[in-house]
Each structure stands twice: as C-alpha cells, then as structure tokens.
C-alpha cells in the first residue's frame with residue numbers, strides 16, 4: 001500500500017510526496033505535524049514482493065539498530081534518525097529529511113550529460129562522507145553499506161551518510177540476530193575485498209575502501225570493479241594532481257592495512273589534498289589574473305600610443321590644411337592684384353592713346369586747311 005500526499009499517519013505525520021524507492025522500502029517526504037518540521041519516512045511493507053517473514057523481521061531489527069545508534073549520533077555528516085513506528089503492518093523509520101537529494105541522483109545526471117565531477121567538488125563530498133564515517137568509527141561501528149544512494153545532501157550541499165541498518169557495531173551488532181546467511185550484508189559493487197569474504201570482523205578501513213570506490217566513480221563515471229587491478233586514476237582520466245592519484249590508490253589498496261585506518265584519518269588526508277588543490281588553483285587564478293592585467297596594461301599602452309599618434313597626425317593634417325588654405329588665399333589675392341594691375345594698365349594705356357590722338361589729329365586738320 002502506497003501512501004498518498006496529504007494522508008495523516010498516526011496523527012503525527014502528514015505525507016507530502018513519495019521521494020524514492022529502494023529494494024524493499026519506499027521513502028516519503030513528510031511533516032511532523034506538531035513541530036511543523038520536515039522529515040523523511042522510510043516505509044517497509046510487510047507484504048512487499050520478495051520480502052518474506054524472516055527478512056521483514058531482519059528489517060525490524062535493522063531499523064531498531066539504526067534508531068539505537070542514531071539516537072546517540074548528532075553530527076552534520078550523518079542523517080539523524082528520530083525513531084521507528086508501526087503503522088498497521090508497515091514499519092516506518094522516521095529520519096531527517098535530506099532536501100539536497102542523493103549522490104546516486106547526481107552521478108546519474110553527470111553520467112547522462114557525460115560530464116564528471118570537478119575534482120574539488122568530488123573531494124569536498126568525500127571529505128564530508130569520511131568525516132561522517134569517522135563519527136561512526138569513533139563509536140566502534142562500521143557502516144558496511146556505503147554507496148551513492150546512501151549519501152544524501154542537506155540544503156547547504158553538505159553530504160551526509162544515511163542507512164546504517166547494516167552497521168556492524170560492538171554490542172549492538174545484528175550479525176548474530178539477522179537471519180540472512182551471508183557474512184557481511186552490503187551492496188555488490190560497493191564492498192571492500194575483505195567484506196566479500198565470510199567470517200571477517202570488519203575494520204573501519206573497509207568503509208574507507210568503499211569511499212574510495214565512490215570517489216573513483218564520481219571522478220571517472222566508471223565502476224572500479226570493472227577496472228584492472230593496479231590501474232591508477234591518472235590512467236583513466238587526464239589532469240590528475242599527483243597527490244590525488246596517490247591518495248586514491250591508497251584508499252583502494254587491496255590490503256586493509258595499507259589504507260587510511262578510519263574515516264577520521266581518511267578525512268584529514270582528503271582535506272589536506274583538497275586544500276592543496278584549492279591553493280594551487282587560487283595561485284593559478286591569481287597568476288592568470290596578473291598576466292591578464294599585464295596584457296591589459298600593454299594593450300592600454302598600445303592604445304594610448306595609437307591615440308597620440310592619431311592626434312599628432314590630425315594636428316599635422318590641420319596645419320597642412322591651414323597652410324594650403326593660406327596659400328590658396330594668397331594666390332587669390334595675387335590674382336585680384338594682378339587682375340587689378342592689368343585692368344589699371346589697360347585704362348592708363350587707353351587714356352594715353354586718346355591724349356596722343358587728340359594732339360595729332362587737330363594739327364593735321366589745320367595743315368590741310370592752310
């Protein structure tokens with residue numbers, strides 16, 4: 001039976017939406033009515049397909065273990081567990097609602113767009129997860145079921161570990177209580193070499209190996225289990241900082257004693273690598289910025305030079321045009337003066353001629369009459 005949005009359970013919880021489905025359970029976003037607080041409800045139906053009575057009883061034990069351990073843990077990198085409820089035949093785990101979705105969803109989105117995580121983003125997630133694991137390990141517990149769908153994000157993008165129903169924990173261990181005949185429950189593809197062997201009491205470094213698998217998957221989009229043993233991260237993708245290459249090899253060491261011992265050690269190694277990579281990037285950005293500024297200054301200088309050159313040319317052109325104008329004005333004046341002189345000359349010449357003419361003609365007339 002699936003719950004519908006708006007449905008009220010046990011007078012305490014209002015169902016808001018179905019947000020996910022696992023192998024046997026459904027997960028709902030809900031509200032704790034009294035506190036108006038969001039929560040997630042993981043609902044296990046007794047009659048779920050493939051879930052027999054024995055397996056259902058195992059889950060009852062797992063949920064109880066999760067509540068018992070969860071009640072002791074209040075850590076930003078661990079999903080908080082509030083309690084377990086029975087509703088009819090259904091078993092309900094009440095926990096903190098992780099509004100940022102799961103790492104499984106992010107990996108799927110990246111895979112679909114054929115883009116992988118930026119190194120810094122993947123390392124930041126790995127640091128958060130390792131820190132959460134460190135908290136579990138400090139309580140002598142081993143998660144045993146770390147995988148992308150059990151890594152959730154809060155509203156600030158901080159990664160948290162969920163689902164520690166399969167945890168191996170001293171005093172509370174379910175191994176003796178659950179009926180599954182396997183040595184270490186977990187998820188195929190996300191198990192350490194020693195986890196796959198029956199009978200080992202797992203060390204915290206088993207979770208560290210699984211974290212290595214998840215980090216490898218974030219960075220490459222590949223499943224490390226399909227990759228030839230001994231392959232380094234830098235053999236699969238380009239531009240891997242050498243420190244990160246070595247660290248991944250260490251996290252994925254076959255022998256558990258060659259790995260960081262627990263989440264806390266892994267977190268500090270990952271954190272160191274992350275801050276080294278961040279510093280390198282910041283230095284590179286600063287260097288690039290300086291170079292860009294230098295280039296800009298050079299361009300500005302060249303521009304200023306061009307501007308001055310153009311100004312000089314304009315000035316020269318102006319002076320030249322003034323000279324030409326003056327010259328043209330001078331020649332016009334010269335032309336006027338010359339014209340004036342010619343006209344003046346003609347006038348004077350014709351006056352002289354008329355005077356000469358007057359002097360000669362009357363004399364000759366006098367001569368003929370005499």
Ligand SMILES: Nc1ncnc2c1ncn2[C@@H]1O[C@H](COP(=O)(O)OP(=O)(O)OP(=O)(O)O)[C@@H](O)[C@H]1O
Pocket residue numbers: 019020021022023024025026027040042079095096097098099101102104149150152162163187
């Ligand atoms: N506290 C939570 N807040 C928000 N979403 C959650 C929460 N817990 C689980 N989910 C979502 O519900 C989905 C189903 O979770 P569930 O734990 O039932 O199965 P799973 O982890 O995907 O697989 P498996 O059944 O193998 O453990 C998760 O992938 C996750 O996206």
Ligand SMILES: [Mg+2]
Pocket residue numbers: 022149150162163
């Ligand atoms: Mg889960």
